[in-house]
Structures are given as C-alpha cells and as structure tokens.
Amino acid sequence: TQSTRPQRLLGAVQKNATRGQPHSVLKAIDQFCTHTEWAMNVGDEKGCILDSVVSEVNPATVLELGTYCGYSTVRIASLLPPHAKLITLEFNPDFAAIARQVIAWAGLEDKVQLVEGASGDWIPKMKEQFGITTFDFVFLDHWKDRYLPDTKLMEECGLLRKGTVLLADNVICPGTPDYLEYIRNSPRYKSQYFKSHLEYTKVEDGLEKSVFQG
Numbered sequence: 001t002q003s004t005r006p007q008r009l010l011g012a013v014q015k016n017a018t019r020g021q022p023h024s025v026l027k028a029i030d031q032f033c034t035h036t037e038w039a040m041n042v043g044d045e046k047g048c049i050l051d052s053v054v055s056e057v058n059p060a061t062v063l064e065l066g067t068y069c070g071y072s073t074v075r076i077a078s079l080l081p082p083h084a085k086l087i088t089l090e091f092n093p094d095f096a097a098i099a100r101q102v103i104a105w106a107g108l109e110d111k112v113q114l115v116e117g118a119s120g121d122w123i124p125k126m127k128e129q130f131g132i133t134t135f136d137f138v139f140l141d142h143w144k145d146r147y148l149p150d151t152k153l154m155e156e157c158g159l160l161r162k163g164t165v166l167l168a169d170n171v172i173c174p175g176t177p178d179y180l181e182y183i184r185n186s187p188r189y190k191s192q193y194f195k196s197h198l199e200y201t202k203v204e205d206g207l208e209k210s211v212f213q214g
C-alpha cells in the first residue's frame with residue numbers, strides 16, 4: 001500500500017537524524033523537504049524568526065495550533081526552559097501519530113503535550129484540563145480560516161494576558177486576510193510583520209507577531 005507524505009518524512013527522520021538531538025531532526029526534515037518532497041513545515045528561514053521570538057519571550061506556557069508532523073513543535077520545544085509546557089493541537093489522527101514519533105525521536109516528549117482534537121473544542125477546556133491560566137506564547141499554523149475565530153475564542157476564554165505573544169505563520173501565502181485585518185486594526189494588539197519566504201521556496205511569505213495589550 002502507498003505510504004503517505006508524513007510517513008515518508010518520518011522515515012527520513014529515523015534514517016538521518018540522531019535520537020535525542022532536536023537540531024538533527026530539524027535538519028533531516030528540512031533536507032527531505034528541500035531535496036525530496038515539499039511539505040508544509042514552517043521551515044528553516046521562517047524557523048529562525050520563530051526561534052528568535054521564542055527566545056525573546058522565553059515562555060513557560062506555549063500553545064501551538066496545528067501540529068502536522070511536529071517540525072515547529074520540535075523547534076519550539078528545543079528552546080524552552082526546563083519546566084515549560086508546550087500544548088499542541090492536531091485533529092488528524094494520522095498526522096498526530098507521525099508527530100508523536102518525530103517529537104519522541106527528538107527526545108522532547110516530556111516538554112510536549114500533543115492533544116488530538118479540534119482547536120475550537122479544546123481551547124475552552126485548556127484551564128480545566130491542563131491547569132493553564134494564560135499562555136505566554138501561541139503559534140498559529142493550522143487551517144488559515146481558523147486563525148481569527150480561534151484568536152477571538154482565546155480572548156473570550158481568558159487565555160491571553162498582557163504581553164502574550166501570538167505568532168502566525170503564512171499570513172501572505174496561503175494568506176490569512178481576515179486575521180491580519182482584525183489583528184492589525186485592533187487596539188488590543190501591537191503587531192509586527194516579519195517578511196520571509198514560503199518554506200523551501202522563493203515565494204514571499206511572512207510571520208505576523210502580535211502582542212496582546214490586555
């Protein structure tokens with residue numbers, strides 16, 4: 001039977017990366033996606049911007065929307081301080097199964113809680129289920145038409161505090177026009193666009209960093 005792209009990506013990690021070395025997992029995925037098969041990971045160019053924002057925030061609590069194969073999960077988790085927690089939401093069980101193995105190969109399972117389910121269902125349950133009061137950092141990289149409703153939902157559920165940083169992937173390509181319009185015009189956020197390129201291509205894309213003002 002045919003393998004899937006995530007299965008082939010996992011195979012590249014298991015073949016080329018060293019267990020317990022997150023950077024080697026990222027390198028194996030980036031090489032696979034550059035030379036063998038494109039996949040929708042944030043990639044190394046936008047990934048360096050992600051790294052700098054995560055390092056600046058130094059978050060104790062992180063929410064990632066859209067795990068896919070776990071590339072950005074590994075990238076973020078590898079930068080977290082010892083007792084920090086990263087919760088990542090993924091509603092496709094096949095992708096979740098691959099991501100769990102990628103995260104385990106990197107040796108980061110103790111920092112990551114992968115929750116299988118839809119963001120709209122789980123965001124309202126973050127406090128009761130995981131003892132979260134607010135998130136310090138949120139990475140948005142799931143369906144692009146979910147960025148805005150989920151941001152409003154996080155506001156309503158009291159999951160954002162003064163200084164919480166939202167970082168959104170793909171605000172140019174594929175694009176998240178309703179999210180950008182809202183976040184750039186809302187007095188409740190201070191936003192900054194980081195120009196970059198769509199992963200593994202020369203097409204323009206970028207990340208939008210938005211700080212909640214409380």
Ligand SMILES: Cc1ncnc2c1ncn2[C@@H]1O[C@H](/C=C/CNC(=O)c2cc(-c3ccc(F)cc3)cc(O)c2O)[C@@H](O)[C@H]1O
Nearest residue numbers: 040066068089090091092095117118119141142143173174
């Ligand atoms: C509400 C909900 N709840 C839970 N999980 C959810 C969820 N909504 C989606 N997911 C999950 O998250 C991932 C989905 C990611 C969507 N990302 C993109 O579509 C994407 C596309 C491109 C792209 C650019 C140019 C092209 F020509 C083609 C594709 C680049 C990217 O970087 C992308 O992120 C995927 O794993 C999906 O199962």
Ligand SMILES: [Mg+2]
Nearest residue numbers: 042141169170
């Ligand atoms: Mg993306």
